[in-house]
Amino acid sequence: MKKVFIVLLTLLVLVGCSNAPSTEPTTVQKACSLSEEGMSMTMTATAQSEEADVDTITMSLEASYESMGMSGIDLTDEMKDALGGQMEASLIASAGFEDYEEYVEIIKSEFNDDGMVFELSMDVASIKEAGLIESEDISLDSYVSSMEASGMTCN
Numbered sequence: 001m002k003k004v005f006i007v008l009l010t011l012l013v014l015v016g017c018s019n020a021p022s023t024e025p026t027t028v029q030k031a032c033s034l035s036e037e038g039m040s041m042t043m044t045a046t047a048q049s050e051e052a053d054v055d056t057i058t059m060s061l062e063a064s065y066e067s068m069g070m071s072g073i074d075l076t077d078e079m080k081d082a083l084g085g086q087m088e089a090s091l092i093a094s095a096g097f098e099d100y101e102e103y104v105e106i107i108k109s110e111f112n113d114d115g116m117v118f119e120l121s122m123d124v125a126s127i128k129e130a131g132l133i134e135s136e137d138i139s140l141d142s143y144v145s146s147m148e149a150s151g152m153t154c155n
Contacts, residue, residue, distance in 0.1 A: 027055075030140055032147035032154040038067025038115075043147065047140040054143050057122045058107075061091070064115040080111035087116055103127045 031044040041061045045054045065071050075083070088109040092100050103126035107119035127133050135142070144154045 028052075028140060030144050030154055032144065032152040034152045038064040041152075043152070045140055045143045050140050052140060053138045054124045054140055057124060057143075059118075059120050059122070061118040062115065066115075068116065075111065084110045084116070087111075087118060091118060091120075103130060103132075 027046050027048060028050055029044055029046050031042055033040065033042045035041075039062065041059065044058045044060075046056045046058075047054045065073070088106060092104065103123045105121045105123075107121055109118050110116070124133070124138060128138065147154055
């Protein structure tokens with residue numbers, strides 16, 4: 001009986017120790033959105049904590065054909081592909097990203113049956129290193145304040 005008790009006590013201690021908190025770093029995400037007249041944009045920033053610098057920003061932009069003044073136009077798949085490429089180039093150029101492959105990953109750039117979908121992910125440290133971010137404060141808190149000041153809703 002005593003041996004069984006010792007074995008059970010040992011198992012209890014081992015199980016208790018295996019539930020120690022994880023030491024893996026956690027990340028915090030804040031999504032800021034804006035919707036207007038058939039268009040919606042969501043920008044999600046990821047950082048190691050609320051006070052830490054933003055690591056990545058993912059942008060998702062969706063627009064209906066109607067919002068782009070293209071309702072009623074029957075687009076072929078080839079036309080959708082061409083428009084997707086043009087939209088990608090236009091959005092990247094308007095953001096001032098030259099040689100963007102170093103810090104921007106295009107996730108999706110397409111025209112589908114509903115309209116345009118464009119998604120990209122940006123490495124903030126690389127963008128700052130390239131001199132495209134002037135602000136010294138790129139914390140998650142600062143990012144959220146900036147997005148809310150531009151009219152976006154963040155959560």
